Amino acid sequence: MEKRILKDLLYEQVARIGKAVSSPKRLELLELLAQGEKTVEVLAAELSADIKLTSAHLKALREARLVAARRDGKYMVYRLAAPDVAGLWVTLRQVAAAHLAELHLALEQMAAAPDTLAAVGREELLEQARCGELVVIDVRPVDEYATAHLPHARSLPLAELEQRLNELPRGREILAYCRGPFCLFADEAVALLQARGYRARKLSDGVSEWQAAGLPVVAA
Amino acid sequence: MEKRILKDLLYEQVARIGKAVSSPKRLELLELLAQGEKTVEVLAAELSADIKLTSAHLKALREARLVAARRDGKYMVYRLAAPDVAGLWVTLRQVAAAHLAELHLALEQMAAAPDTLAAVGREELLEQARCGELVVIDVRPVDEYATAHLPHARSLPLAELEQRLNELPRGREILAYCRGPFCLFADEAVALLQARGYRARKLSDGVSEWQAAGLPVVAA
DNA sequence: CAATCAATCTAACAATCATTAGATTAAGAG
């Protein structure tokens, strides 16, 4: 049966993408690269993995054409091959959260800790941020903010938050976001802000989630 | 580092979904189940695989909560756990087609054979079908048509097409669709119709693709 | 009840994959 051979070929190609996203480390790499391009060194540090292993996983992602690399001096700088790869990551995470009770519970616990603003009413949120009723802060490293960030958000990296508290208005409510639902930066920021008497909440969306929802982002 | 343990747990869960979609056979099962519920027997026949292997792959999909099963007499009837699983399949296939040259070329060759109507102008197509300018036929087995089909489409399974040619109007253009871009039913239908002097084209979308594009379908 | 059919479970194999260590390449610095 010649049809079988053709079908096997077609599904085999899609399975290449599936294989690429079948490893926790590779998924974490995709999420990191969705924030902007990064060197192998930086990626390895974020993964808490060594360079060799990180490089091997990046090779697998490269062979599935999900990421691409360029050389910059001694550094190799990796990036997502295209924006739809970030969309794939968001889709996978959403399907996992919807179907796997373990993940759903873990995310609910995370959301329960500080007051979290789920994905509800994103348009409304946008309007509140625009008119200044709400102060939206991006607590990721500044280069990730520079790559793309939510509209009306200002950069205030978690590492600098404590020193730069004076930049925040006392009265208004603060909304912190980071890389997405799996990232803890915003949780830490909210905890710090609340300890200092600010009214602060977390937005569980990151830039990829925002974009996947069809909302506008500010890109470089 | 406690954060590492939490992160590993989170990404591990998403990787369960990734692992489930990392096998060509399992992807084919998902596409088949996206057409409607089916028994293990039927699925095995469609896969050209034996029952044991099919059952093992279904178990993997069940453990990732992508499919669910119910017993009907001696038969186990499998179905997608939720509609978003069909969306995941469509997303994976689109990412694969966009990034993997091998797949892109294979699909282009398939599309080149008979005149194929790609995904362009779907709304327009809908309107032409509504007013009868275009005759849309669903050439999948009738139970799949019954589960869900495109608006204004009539069921004319490939297996019965030759005997039921008289049901088709001579003058108007015919548009055949099937399970999606990887399915060959519509190609065969178009070849048969063109051989009999009909003006026929293929629509590469299936119901899942149509739905993923945000367009309405007729469901049971 | 035994016989049959659909499907799964168990055990086993080879093939593939993740991870680690050691050697190697490629670019920049001295």
Place this chain on the structure above:
DNA sequence: CTCTTAATCTAATGATTGTTAGATTGATTG
């Protein structure tokens, strides 16, 4: 040119996975 740093390649490991065969379960039929 040599030394250092970044990253990859190669080889080896243990663990998983895909596949097949044989035994088993669950429900229906005679």
